[in-house]
Amino acid sequence: MNETYVHGYNRRENVRLHDQAGALIDLLHADTEYPAGSRVLEAGCGVGAQTVTLARGSPDAQFTSVDVSGDSIAEARRRVDRAGLTNVQFRHADIFALPFSAESFDHVFVCFVLEHLSRPVEALAILKRLLKPGGTITVIEGDHGSAYFHPDSLAAREAVQCQVELQRQAGGNALVGRQLYPLLVESGFEAIRVSPRMVYVDSSRPDLVDGFTRQTFTAMIEGIRENAIASGLIEPERFDAGIRDLHRTTHADGVFCYSFFKGVGEKGRGAQPRGEQPCSGGDAR
Amino acid sequence: MNETYVHGYNRRENVRLHDQAGALIDLLHADTEYPAGSRVLEAGCGVGAQTVTLARGSPDAQFTSVDVSGDSIAEARRRVDRAGLTNVQFRHADIFALPFSAESFDHVFVCFVLEHLSRPVEALAILKRLLKPGGTITVIEGDHGSAYFHPDSLAAREAVQCQVELQRQAGGNALVGRQLYPLLVESGFEAIRVSPRMVYVDSSRPDLVDGFTRQTFTAMIEGIRENAIASGLIEPERFDAGIRDLHRTTHADGVFCYSFFKGVGEKGRGAQPRGEQPCSGGDAR
Numbered sequence: 001m002n003e004t005y006v007h008g009y010n011r012r013e014n015v016r017l018h019d020q021a022g023a024l025i026d027l028l029h030a031d032t033e034y035p036a037g038s039r040v041l042e043a044g045c046g047v048g049a050q051t052v053t054l055a056r057g058s059p060d061a062q063f064t065s066v067d068v069s070g071d072s073i074a075e076a077r078r079r080v081d082r083a084g085l086t087n088v089q090f091r092h093a094d095i096f097a098l099p100f101s102a103e104s105f106d107h108v109f110v111c112f113v114l115e116h117l118s119r120p121v122e123a124l125a126i127l128k129r130l131l132k133p134g135g136t137i138t139v140i141e142g143d144h145g146s147a148y149f150h151p152d153s154l155a156a157r158e159a160v161q162c163q164v165e166l167q168r169q170a171g172g173n174a175l176v177g178r179q180l181y182p183l184l185v186e187s188g189f190e191a192i193r194v195s196p197r198m199v200y201v202d203s204s205r206p207d208l209v210d211g212f213t214r215q216t217f218t219a220m221i222e223g224i225r226e227n228a229i230a231s232g233l234i235e236p237e238r239f240d241a242g243i244r245d246l247h248r249t250t251h252a253d254g255v256f257c258y259s260f261f262k263g264v265g266e267k268g269r270g271a272q273p274r275g276e277q278p279c280s281g282g283d284a285r
Numbered sequence: 286m287n288e289t290y291v292h293g294y295n296r297r298e299n300v301r302l303h304d305q306a307g308a309l310i311d312l313l314h315a316d317t318e319y320p321a322g323s324r325v326l327e328a329g330c331g332v333g334a335q336t337v338t339l340a341r342g343s344p345d346a347q348f349t350s351v352d353v354s355g356d357s358i359a360e361a362r363r364r365v366d367r368a369g370l371t372n373v374q375f376r377h378a379d380i381f382a383l384p385f386s387a388e389s390f391d392h393v394f395v396c397f398v399l400e401h402l403s404r405p406v407e408a409l410a411i412l413k414r415l416l417k418p419g420g421t422i423t424v425i426e427g428d429h430g431s432a433y434f435h436p437d438s439l440a441a442r443e444a445v446q447c448q449v450e451l452q453r454q455a456g457g458n459a460l461v462g463r464q465l466y467p468l469l470v471e472s473g474f475e476a477i478r479v480s481p482r483m484v485y486v487d488s489s490r491p492d493l494v495d496g497f498t499r500q501t502f503t504a505m506i507e508g509i510r511e512n513a514i515a516s517g518l519i520e521p522e523r524f525d526a527g528i529r530d531l532h533r534t535t536h537a538d539g540v541f542c543y544s545f546f547k548g549v550g551e552k553g554r555g556a557q558p559r560g561e562q563p564c565s566g567g568d569a570r
Contacts (some may be wrong), residue, residue, distance in 0.1 A: 145437065146542070150463045178435045181487040182538035194491065196542065200481045202466040235508050253467035257431070257481065259546070 007126075023208060027197045028111075028140055028260055029053050036060035038106040043095050043127055044113035048076025054109060055085045063088040064105070066098065067193040095123050103132045114183070118171035124187035137189060138262065140197075143177025146259035147217065149159040149249040156249075159221050159242025162228035171230070180263035189265025201256040213256040218246040308493060312482045313396075313425055313545055314338050321345035323391040326411055328380050329353075330400035333361025339394060340370045348373040351383065372561070380408050388417045396425040398480035399468070403456035416552040422474060423483075424548045426460025431544035432502065434534040441534075444506050444527030447513035454516070465548035474550025486541040496542040503531040 027167050032054070034040050038061045045065035047053045055063050067073050073090050080088045093099055095113070108127045114120040127137060149156065167174040176183075181194045188258055201208040222243055229236050249256045317339070319325050323346045330336045330350035340348050350373055352358050358375050365373045378384055380398070393412045399405040412422060429449050434441065452459040461468070466479045486493040507528055514521050534541045 048486065143433075145433050148428075148463065150460070150467065152430065152460060175435070175437060178433065178540045178542060181489065181540055182435065185538070193290050193521050194485070194487060194489075196485045198483050200479070202479060204466065204477065253470070255463045255466055257463060259483070259542070274287075 020093045021273075023205075024199065024212065025053055027199065028262065031262075032057060032138055034058035034061035034107055038062070039104065040107045040109060041063070041100070041105040041127070041130060042066070042109045042111075043098070043123075044110060045072070045090070046112070047072045047075050048079040050109075050111045051076055051080055051088055052085065054146070055080065055088045056083065059085075059087060060106075061087065063266070064091060064100075066091045066093045066095070068092075068094050096126065098126065098130065100130050102129045105130050106132055106135050108135070108137045110137065112142065114141050114180075115167065115174060115176045116141060116170075116172045120173070120176065120183055121186050124189070128188060128267055131267040134268055135267050136264055137184070137267070138264050139184070140260060140262045141177045141180060141181055142174075142258070142260050146173040146177060146198075146257070148257050149246070150253075150255040151245070151248060153242065153245035153248070155238055155242040156245035157200060157242075158234060159228075159239050159246070162233045162239065163221055163224050165233055166224055166227055166231065177259060177261035178205060180261050184263050184265040187265075188268075190268045192265040194261055194263040197260040197262055199256075199258045199260070203252045203254065207281060209250050209254075209256075212258070213250050213254075214247070217256070217258060218250075219242065221246060290331055298534070308333065309484065309497065310338055310456070310557065311548040312484065313547065314342060316547075317342065317394070317423055319343035319346035319392055323347070324349070324389065325392045325394060326385070326412070326415060327351070327394045327396075328383075328391040328408075329395060329398070330357070330361050330375070332357045333364040335394075335396045336361055336366045336373060337370065340365065340373045341368065344370075344372060346372065346392075346536075350374060351373070351376045351378045353377075353379050355561060383411065383415065387414045390415050391417055391420050393420070393422040395422065397427065399424065399426050400459060400461045401455075401457045405458070405461065405468055406471045409468060409474070413552055415472060418552055418554040420552050422469070422548075422550050422552075424465055424550075425542065425545060426462045427459075427502075427543070427545050429459040429541070431462060431483075433539075433542050434531070435540040436530070436533060438527065438530035438533070440523055441529040441530035442527075443519060444513075444524050444531070447516075447518045447524065448506055448509050450513055450518055451516065462546035463546060465546050469548050469550040472550075473553075475553045477548060479546055479548040482545040482547055484541075484543045486540065488537045493566050494535050494539075494541075497543070498535050498539075499532070502541070502543060503528065503535075506531060534548075538551055 006022055011069050020100040031111065040063050042051060042054060042063055042065040045067045051063065051065050052164050065076060067076065070092050073092050077090050110127065115122050131137065144160055147160055181192060185193045199208065199212055203209060225239055228234050228239060248254060297476045325346050325348050327336060327339060327348055327350040330352045336348065336350050350361060352361065355377050358377050362375050376384065393416055402408050416422065429445055432445055449459040466477060484493065484497055486498050488494060510524055513519050513524060533539060
């Protein structure tokens with residue numbers, strides 16, 4: 001996974017840390033449950049924020065969680081141990097060079113990973129090879145272009161756009177959420193269903209105002225300040241005005257909206273292409 | 286209702302006409318049901334697109350539907366008659382001068398109306414006076430700033446922005462959906478809960494590709510072409526490029542997202558302000 005990260009692992013970490021009420025975890029993960037005995041690959045587990053939720057939600061499934069960062073794997077292992085979970089094993093590996101045989105897994109799970117990849121279809125095709133026929137892939141991604149708010153602010157939108165542009169320059173795609181359907185089609189999956197998971201925040205939900213609008217989304221944008229300015233994408237005053245306006249949306253009359261997308265696809269049971277090539281996906285809908 | 290309409294009644298009409306599968310009607314209205322015997326005011330019924338859904342969904346409630354346009358009322362009456370519904374009466378009236386006594390209704394329903402009003406809080410306060418204590422208001426509005434799509438296109442976003450600007454110049458607010466919570470708070474309603482209703486369209490849903498992306502949203506933007514160009518908001522070539530890019534999102538790899546918002550608030554049972562003033566809403570959350 002030779003990709004440059006714009007914001008490290010902070011965002012998914014923050015989603016977990018600040019989601020005191022579990023509302024976001026439910027929104028993203030409540031409908032993911034794997035049968036007893038199934039083998040599940042979590043590709044790109046990071047520091048294990050999703051791993052704990054996954055392994056707890058499917059206590060009788062066996063998870064293999066991989067990440068390109070050894071430090072992250074170490075932290076994920078500590079976290080899973082602290083949670084008392086025994087159904088996860090970790091492997092330190094690149095998503096483009098995974099040490100598994102074809103058709104090794106019943107299911108694959110990918111969360112907040114594709115946004116960082118310049119070749120997401122290639123990654124999905126590799127993961128598809130590792131799936132048994134009839135197995136599923138579940139992909140969850142955010143989409144920074146889905147953020148809008150009240151009061152509206154051009155400066156705030158420009159600050160968010162800096163994040164989109166920096167991620168693009170790093171080879172990633174901050175708008176990947178809306179693209180899950182075509183990406184899964186192009187990778188050859190079948191029976192694809194994508195559903196948006198919109199986080200709607202007004203002041204009747206102070207947990208989300210603080211945990212999502214302030215500590216997750218706005219904090220993420222604040223985190224690219226130096227990089228955005230150094231890259232010449234925006235003037236410091238303009239960026240800071242955008243951040244002030246994002247904070248303004250956390251007032252009593254403010255509203256903040258953001259959407260994640262969750263896609264599930266199946267690996268067909270039909271004839272597989274010969275040799276080691278990923279499926280061409282010709283029979284996908 | 287002395288407001289200039291940007292697009293007449295076409296949009297809400299289109300939502301109905303092209304929603305062959307009923308998916309949008311379910312998304313917006315499935316959770317609205319009024320008890321037997323309750324009196325419900327539909328403020329701004331237009332040509333009755335929602336009236337038929339409402340009256341069918343609550344066959345034992347009594348609806349009073351008003352609109353500022355006599356022609357629209359006539360069409361709404363024909364439509365309700367054709368549907369065989371007998372629980373609706375119509376009144377030709379301005380929302381700012383409604384011919385009803387205070388506390389006449391158990392519930393109020395408002396759909397695709399606030400976006401056209403320059404004084405939405407005033408309208409909501411007037412409607413609140415007509416509610417019995419403990420009665421509810423239900424408000425449904427779109428939000429054109431919630432539209433995003435794949436492939437993304439700056440030209441398409443600029444064409445959409447023309448609609449937002451024209452509606453603003455006409456005294457309306459095309460971003461009103463995201464503002465329902467603060468508007469209901471400011472109008473003095475209590476126990477307010479707002480939920481987004483996101484329309485997510487990919488090519489696995491050809492009914493929505495045609496009925497919503499093409500025939501409803503893109504057709505609405507196409508409809509402002511002359512006005513947007515005459516107002517100097519955009520060059521013809523740029524607008525047309527934007528429309529082409531909106532149509533591009535209807536291809537097999539395209540995705541289109543739009544959100545409606547639905548808000549429900551209650552009129553408190555506590556002490557009412559003296560005289561004829563609308564409630565101040567001091568105890569609203």
